[in-house]
Amino acid sequence: MKVVIAGAGLAGLAAACELADAGHAVTLLERRPWAGGKTYSVRDRETGEQLDNGQHIAMRCTAEYAGFLGRIGTAHLMRWQRRVRVPVFDADGRRSHLRADALPAPLHMLPSFALYRHLPVVEKLRVARGIVAVSRERASADDGETSFGDWLRARGQSERGIGAFWDLIVVPALNCRCDEASARQARFVFREGFLHSSTAAAIGVPKVGLSELHVAPALRYIASRGGELRTGATVGRLIVEDGRVAGLQLADGERIAADACVAALPPAQLLELLGEPARARPPFDALASVRTAPIVNLHLWFDASVAPFEFAAFTGCDLQWVFNRTRIEADGAPATPVGAEHLVVSLSAAGRFMPLDRQALLELLLPQLRRAVPSLASAILLRSAVIKEPDATFVPAPGLRRPGTRTPYPNLFLAGAYTDTGWPATMESAVRSGRAAAAAAGEIESRASQRRPLAAAVP
Ligand SMILES: Cc1cc2nc3c(=O)[nH]c(=O)nc-3n(C[C@H](O)[C@H](O)[C@H](O)COP(=O)(O)OP(=O)(O)OC[C@H]3O[C@@H](n4cnc5c(N)ncnc54)[C@H](O)[C@@H]3O)c2cc1C
Structure with missing residues (x-):
């Protein structure tokens, strides 16, 4: 046929x-x-590195994507966590972790959440009640018509909890805020990622550019079976x-x-x-x-290896997630004290960042990054680049x-x-x-x- x-x-x-x-x-x-659609890489003219149109991650629960990589022979080009572990920095450089422990779901996140420093105890108790509601309440037809923000408020969640906890996960996962996402889609993310199993949220990051990870290998796979790309x-x-x-x-x-x-x-x-x-x-x-909603990536090259993470989330400032491409591409090898380090600041639900050019983004974000990650304070920024995707994803409104x-x-x-x-x-x-x-x-x-x-x- x-x-x-x-x-x-x-x-x-x-x-x-x-x-x-x-x-x-x-x-x-x-x-x-070229092929790849919303997932492709371009060669950086100065460094020769492959820069993706946007930093992508997968999770252990995204099994069909992982299966696809297995089929085209590139599963080994992803760097997987065994269980999710994400350092979270606040605006003043305080670090906490969200991580899964070896406990049955949904208790696996509890120890790290109990020690989490970026929410006061009373707020954490509220969030815990919200998580119980997400896991226990049956899905209703209304979930598709209601925003997740309203759904959370109706279950006692405060504006602070929505901004500091729920949006921390919803914004990168859905590329919109709790108030723009349907309760059904947001609850799906929490259920699939965090409530079924203790390993489902483990993060996988490509060690190579997306074109090398799955575009070129898929095209080879298709060509070897007689298919063609025009x-x-x-x-x-x-x-x-x-x-x-x-x-x-x-x-x-x-x-x-x-x-x-x-x-x-x-x-x-x-x-x-x-x-x-x-x-x-x-x-x-x-x-x-x-x-659709946009995503903006700001690439930063520093003169030394200074960011003490492979990736990290941020709260209480404009930063959301930052990826340390140098470490990820070195398979997590500890940073060497000398040598350039390539970081990617990934901004989801990025409507307000779209009008800003590279210089304006730098002026806004670099001081916040240096403050939130004190080891970056004295590093010299060698160069920077911006990649904007205006129609990155659909909005699950x-x-x-x-x-x-x-x-x-x-x-x-x-x-x-x-x-x-x-x-x-x-x-x-x-x-x-x-x-x-x-x-x-x-x-x-x-x-x-x-x-x-x-x-x-x-x-
Ligand atoms: C910056 C960014 C970050 C993202 N981060 C993540 C992430 O971390 N994790 C994750 O899982 N997903 C992420 N995504 C989402 C993910 O990349 C997309 O959901 C997915 O790649 C969409 O694939 P698609 O094939 O459905 O659509 P598309 O990739 O949009 O493919 C459609 C193709 O159709 C082509 N086309 C359009 N019109 C025509 C025409 N008339 N004739 C012929 N061809 C045409 C287009 O050029 C394109 O190649 C991100 C997306 C972006 C942009």
Whole structure:
């Protein structure tokens, strides 16, 4: 069967790997000159390092993404914790840890939370009650319509607790604040990451750039099974005949025939391919309401190895998470006293940072970083760079409808992190959606082959 996949982000790549493996003739169409979508690396002109479009992490609970890396042979390029352990700095340089101990879930976080210094005792007791509510209360239909902020307030959480604890996890996980996320999506994150098992929240960080981690290896995997990637190929229109998608038409007019198509495009670009009546029909009518949020990464190179962590979270200041790429790439080896150190300040829900240029970001964030991590105080900043992703992820807002895999066209399937996987906008969601679309597309052929012998039997 000939399958054409529009969009070579992670969802398109995952679908292509699956379909090529099953022996289908796969063509991936990507409008940019490179594949990877929201996950790619560029070469830094001065240092030669691979800089990602945004620092990405995975968690042990993101099992399908981990499985995808295993399939393409790069699982060893992730650096995994055994259990989650995150240093958290406050604005004045006080350090505390959030970590899982070898206790059954959900008690595993309790010892570190009891010692956590960035919340007063009364606030910690409140948060503990909130965690019990997240784990015990049954999901209700309202959860999808209510913001997590309101859900927490209704369970006695204070503004301080929401800002200093709940947002500490929700902002990087969902790329929006508790008040912008649906209670359903935020509770999902806490349940999957922290409440089912003591190892689920363990963090995995790529030791190499994302292009080397999963883009190039996936493309090799697809090519070795006869599939092809065409870059600079902007899909402009679906070719619909007799209620089926007969193929895709590129913006330059070229028509590519297909037995089945997977649209692994961001919602706004998928909308552009659809004609007027189709746009108004489910599931396509949900696409226009998907909003996105930006992420900003500020790269800093210091003259010496000074940040005493591989990654850390921050509270009470503008910093959120900082990654020490030098240590991560050295597989956690202790920093050498001499030599440049590359840190990445990762800012989620970054709407207010988007108008700021590199210099303005430096003026805002560098003094805060030096204050929060005192060992950085005397380090000399050698250079810096900024990478902004305006539409980094979809916002899991209250009331958001996420389309499923199937469409009114029997041979067109949707993939993309935004589809209805249950997961937030993650690599996990992208891989799951791609695999689901591939499985649905594969069913077309198995249905056809079930019919074929019967037809052949007719004299
Ligand atoms: C800065 C940043 C940080 C992130 N951090 C994390 C993290 O820590 N952990 C995590 O799990 N996830 C993270 N994510 C989210 C994750 O990267 C995405 O959810 C995932 O990569 C989305 O993949 P996708 O294939 O669904 O969509 P996309 O990557 O958007 O792929 C869609 C593809 O379609 C192509 N396309 C668009 N229009 C057309 C057209 N007309 N014709 C042909 N091709 C077209 C695009 O160029 C793109 O390649 C982050 C994202 C960003 C941007």
